[in-house]
Amino acid sequence: MKNKEGNISYILTLLFSIGMLFLTIITVINMLMPFVWYQKLENIASKYVYIVERFGYITELEKEIMLDELKNDGFDINKISFSCPKKRLAFGEPFEFSITYKLNMNNIVYNDKIKRETKEILLHVRKYGYSKI
Numbered sequence: 001m002k003n004k005e006g007n008i009s010y011i012l013t014l015l016f017s018i019g020m021l022f023l024t025i026i027t028v029i030n031m032l033m034p035f036v037w038y039q040k041l042e043n044i045a046s047k048y049v050y051i052v053e054r055f056g057y058i059t060e061l062e063k064e065i066m067l068d069e070l071k072n073d074g075f076d077i078n079k080i081s082f083s084c085p086k087k088r089l090a091f092g093e094p095f096e097f098s099i100t101y102k103l104n105m106n107n108i109v110y111n112d113k114i115k116r117e118t119k120e121i122l123l124h125v126r127k128y129g130y131s132k133i
Helices: 007-055 060-072
Strands: 080-083 094-110 114-130
Touching (some): 007 094, 060 080
Antiparallel strands (some): 094 114
8 A cells, every 4th residue: 555645734734835925925015115105205205396496495385285195195294304495495596305204114023933023214205406496
């Protein structure tokens, strides 16, 4: 008679493989999340740099609209700081526009046991331009 393994070894191998695949996917997604958040900040910063270039500064109403956009994109407004020109710039005058966000990242650490760890990452978008009014 031939020795044949039972179906239980195939099932256990399959379950173990699915579990490891699941952990790998979660780890990769967690590694990519700061890039996604940075890209969202980059898009909003580009829009408001154009406004500063076009009009020379950002009004209080535009600041409120920008904060609403950030909030709608999922950002915590209390963790955002930004700097931009507050008065009208002359033609050709350089300026800096920056947004900083404190992102709390949940990392999975594989030591003796699997545990979740929270780290704070600073995402900083800095753009430069010239007033074109």
